[in-house]
Each structure stands twice: as structure tokens, then as C-alpha cells.
Amino acid sequence: MTSTTDKKNINLTLKIWRQKGPDNNGLETYYADDISTDMSFLEMIDVINERLTLEGKDPVAFDHDCREGICGMCGAMINGRAHGPEKGTTLCQLHMRHFADGDTLVIEPWRSRAFKIIKDLVVDRSPLDKIIQAGGYISVNAGGAPDANAIPIPQETAETAMDAATCIGCGACVASCPNASAMLFVGAKISHLALLPQGKPEAMLRVMDMVNEMDRLCFGNCANHRECEAECPKEISITNIARLNREFIKSRLF
Amino acid sequence: MSWFTNTFKTSIGKKLIMAVTGLSFICFLMAHLAGNLTLYGGENAFNSYVERLHTFGPVITIVELGLLFLVITHVLTGSILFYQNILARPIRYKVYKSAGGRSLGSATMPYSGFIILAFIIFHLINFHFADKTGTTIFQIVAKAFANPLYIVIYIAAMIVLAIHISHAFWSLFQTIGADHPKYTPLIRIAGIVISLIFGVGFGFLPVYVSLI
Numbered sequence: 001m002t003s004t005t006d007k008k009n010i011n012l013t014l015k016i017w018r019q020k021g022p023d024n025n026g027l028e029t030y031y032a033d034d035i036s037t038d039m040s041f042l043e044m045i046d047v048i049n050e051r052l053t054l055e056g057k058d059p060v061a062f063d064h065d066c067r068e069g070i071c072g073m074c075g076a077m078i079n080g081r082a083h084g085p086e087k088g089t090t091l092c093q094l095h096m097r098h099f100a101d102g103d104t105l106v107i108e109p110w111r112s113r114a115f116k117i118i119k120d121l122v123v124d125r126s127p128l129d130k131i132i133q134a135g136g137y138i139s140v141n142a143g144g145a146p147d148a149n150a151i152p153i154p155q156e157t158a159e160t161a162m163d164a165a166t167c168i169g170c171g172a173c174v175a176s177c178p179n180a181s182a183m184l185f186v187g188a189k190i191s192h193l194a195l196l197p198q199g200k201p202e203a204m205l206r207v208m209d210m211v212n213e214m215d216r217l218c219f220g221n222c223a224n225h226r227e228c229e230a231e232c233p234k235e236i237s238i239t240n241i242a243r244l245n246r247e248f249i250k251s252r253l254f
Numbered sequence: 255m256s257w258f259t260n261t262f263k264t265s266i267g268k269k270l271i272m273a274v275t276g277l278s279f280i281c282f283l284m285a286h287l288a289g290n291l292t293l294y295g296g297e298n299a300f301n302s303y304v305e306r307l308h309t310f311g312p313v314i315t316i317v318e319l320g321l322l323f324l325v326i327t328h329v330l331t332g333s334i335l336f337y338q339n340i341l342a343r344p345i346r347y348k349v350y351k352s353a354g355g356r357s358l359g360s361a362t363m364p365y366s367g368f369i370i371l372a373f374i375i376f377h378l379i380n381f382h383f384a385d386k387t388g389t390t391i392f393q394i395v396a397k398a399f400a401n402p403l404y405i406v407i408y409i410a411a412m413i414v415l416a417i418h419i420s421h422a423f424w425s426l427f428q429t430i431g432a433d434h435p436k437y438t439p440l441i442r443i444a445g446i447v448i449s450l451i452f453g454v455g456f457g458f459l460p461v462y463v464s465l466i
Contacts, residue, residue, distance in 0.1 A: 113343060228355070
């Protein structure tokens with residue numbers, strides 16, 4: 001059985017961006033030997049960190065939480081691709097079977113003026129929260145749960161809104177955008193509220209407040225490169241950016 | 255004024271400026287190409303087209319000033335966006351790969367734009383501000399394209415223009431929010447077709463003129 005086990009394990013060279021310190025400045029090289037292809041990417045980093053800890057070295061700091069691809073906490077650039085090379089996956093759902101024995105992986109944090117680096121691969125994505133705080137909500141009096149289906153919404157509209165609402169706010173759109181723009185994130189948040197009746201009363205104010213906040217936080221300007229759409233782990237379409245543009249024009253003209 | 259500044263100081267507002275001014279350039283280029291096609295009719299056809307155009311008198315001057323205003327707006331707004339986009343990622347990635355979204359056009363927009371600006375200045379000096387006493391426009395054009403260097407410059411500029419428009423056309427519809435599964439694929443195709451029409455249509459003229 002040893003041969004089967006050997007076959008499933010791979011050896012990788014990792015070049016991980018580490019916090020500037022007395023000993024390092026930029027990419028640090030680590031050898032990830034004997035990595036099971038059944039592991040997720042984050043489990044692979046766990047193994048590296050265990051080894052580093054045993055050697056008395058500082059483990060690589062990285063963000064993670066649910067490890068089920070639904071929370072939006074994890075994320076890094078793997079060989080220049082947000083969440084790695086697979087389509088529609090978060091880093092935690094990227095498995096090592098997608099890499100070959102002997103591969104060299106360059107691992108970098110999200111890069112954007114708006115996302116300050118906290119440590120190593122951990123970046124501060126609270127600017128996305130600030131955009132939500134600026135208008136990504138509806139104002140209702142909390143009370144008892146309203147009756148289901150009390151407001152009629154066409155099924156197709158509900159589906160389109162849900163497609164936008166699948167955004168987990170991981171920041172891959174910003175990270176992969178050549179201009180570090182947050183338009184896909186804002187487009188998704190604007191869309192899921194603008195499509196539903198509950199979001200309509202504040203639609204005009206919301207779009208200006210969120211766009212102004214996005215600009216204030218120094219995110220870049222969308223140039224319709226479509227990299228965000230290609231990298232989004234929830235595969236959110238740039239149709240939502242067009243809807244955001246429409247909402248913006250509506251709020252300005254009417 | 256606050257409505258105006260509040261609208262156009264935003265990122266989307268600036269992109270709308272790019273979209274609307276860009277669309278006017280495409281309309282202008284269509285008219286310009288249609289006029290230039292008279293070159294295929296020979297010297298007399300082209301000269302009579304130019305003569306006819308000049309009978310519009312002050313209207314032409316107003317359109318020219320309008321175009322100048324649109325060019326200045328497009329270039330300045332584009333430069334601001336370009337600068338802000340560089341600032342938005344002060345530390346670049348050591349390794350960056352496209353996931354397949356970028357195209358040659360989208361990746362080179364600011365650069366192709368600046369090249370087109372330089373070309374327009376060159377083009378205007380050659381033909382618009384040329385000394386037209388005792389000569390016809392056709393003679394000026396024919397003399398310019400007798401020089402192979404001019405032909406190369408013009409063809410190269412038209413390739414750059416085609417690349418610019420290949421992204422610009424569908425991108426401007428996306429910016430003004432005109433996006434729907436029904437017609438967006440059509441807009442994408444139209445963008446490629448229009449960029450080819452401009453590239454080939456304008457690009458072959460210098461060659462043709464040099465041959466006749």
C-alpha cells in the first residue's frame with residue numbers, strides 16, 4: 001500500500017510573501033514535502049505552519065474560518081490568480097490534487113491600496129464593510145418575522161437577486177482587478193437590494209452613498225476587464241456592474 | 255453645480271464621460287470614413303466632397319470646436335482614471351496572471367489612447383493645418399502618402415485605433431448600463447466588426463492613394 005500513498009503525495013516549492021522583518025523582505029521559500037493531494041490548500045499551509053512551529057519559526061499568518069467556501073474569510077493570490085487557478089472556488093475549497101509534483105507556487109496577499117496588510121497573507125477587508133455601512137442595507141423596524149410570500153416577487157427576479165446575494169465579500173474581485181476596483185462587490189450588493197421590493201425605497205440614496213464610499217476608500221475604477229467575473233468564487237456576473245451603472249444613472253437623472 | 259460635480263467626480267460619473275465622449279468619436283469616425291471613401295472615386299470625387307463639406311461654413315467650425323472639447327474631456331478624464339488606477343494598487347503583484355477576462359484591447363486602453371492622441375495631432379498638422387494655397391486637398395494627401403513612412407505611420411495608427419475600439423465599443427454600453435442577454439452578445443460582435451471596419455477602411459486608404 002505504500003506505493004499508493006506515495007503516489008497521492010506531492011512535493012512543492014512555496015514562495016510565500018512574508019511580512020517585512022529583520023530576517024525577511026518579500027518572498028520566502030519553503031519546501032512543502034509529502035503533501036497529500038486530498039488536502040485543501042489551507043490544510044497544506046496548516047502542515048507547513050506545524051513544521052515551522054516545531055522548528056521554532058514564525059508560522060505563516062493567513063485568514064480562514066468556515067473552510068466550506070461560504071464565509072469569504074480565506075483568499076490569497078496563487079501564482080497570480082485569486083483563490084488559485086480553479087474556477088468558482090475559494091482557497092479553502094481548492095484541493096492539492098490540482099497541482100503537480102514539483103510545482104512552484106508563489107503565494108501573495110490581496111494587493112490593493114484599500115486593503116491594508118495586517119500580516120503575511122492577512123489583509124484588512126473592512127473597507128468592504130464600510131461600503132455596506134454606507135448604504136448596503138434596508139431600513140425596517142425589527143419585529144416579528146413577516147409572513148412568507150407576503151410581498152409577491154416573480155421567481156426569476158428572486159433568482160437574479162439571489163445570484164447577486166451569493167457574494168461572500170472575500171475581495172477576490174478587488175484582488176484580481178487590474179485596477180483594484182470593487183465594482184463587482186458593489187454591483188452585487190446594489191443588485192440584490194435593487195431587484196427586490198424591499199430595497200426600492202432607498203435605492204436612489206443607496207447607490208450614491210455606496211459609490212461615494214467606494215471612491216473615498218481609494219478603490220480603482222472599473223475598466224470592464226472582466227477579470228473579477230472570471231475569478232469570483234461565486235461566479236457573480238458583471239451584469240451586476242451594468243445594473244449598478246443603471247442604478248447610478250437613474251439616481252442622477254430622476 | 256453641485257449636482258454636476260457630485261455626479262462626475264465619482265468613478266461611475268467619470269466612466270460615463272468616457273463612454274459618451276467615446277460614442278461621439280465613433281459616430282464622428284463613421285462620418286469621416288464615409289467621406290474618405292470618396293478617395294476611391296478618384297481625385298475629382300474627393301475634391302468635390304471636400305468642397306461640398308466646406309459649403310457648410312460655420313457649422314463645420316462649430317463641429318470642430320465641439321470635437322476639440324470632447325477630445326480634451328476624454329483625454330483628461332481618461333488620464334485621471336489611469337492615474338487613480340495606478341494609485342489603487344501601489345504595491346504590484348510579483349506574479350499576476352489573467353483569468354481570461356482581459357483582452358488585448360482592454361489591457362492597452364490608456365496606452366492605445368495616448369498613441370491615438372499623438373496620431374491625431376500629427377494627422378491635423380499634416381492635413382488640417384497644411385498650407386492649402388494653390389493646391390487641392392487631394393494633392394496634399396497624395397503628396398503625403400508618396401512617402402512610405404507616412405503610409406506605415408497611418409496604418410500602424412489605424413491598427414492601434416482598431417484595438418482601442420475593440421474594447422471601447424462594448425465597454426461603453428456596459429458603462430451606460432445597456433446590458434441584456436438578448437443584445438449584449440450582439441454588441442460584442444458589433445464592436446469587433448466596427449473596429450475592423452475602421453482599421454481596414456482607414457488603413458487601406460493610404461495604400462490606395464499611393465498606388466493611384
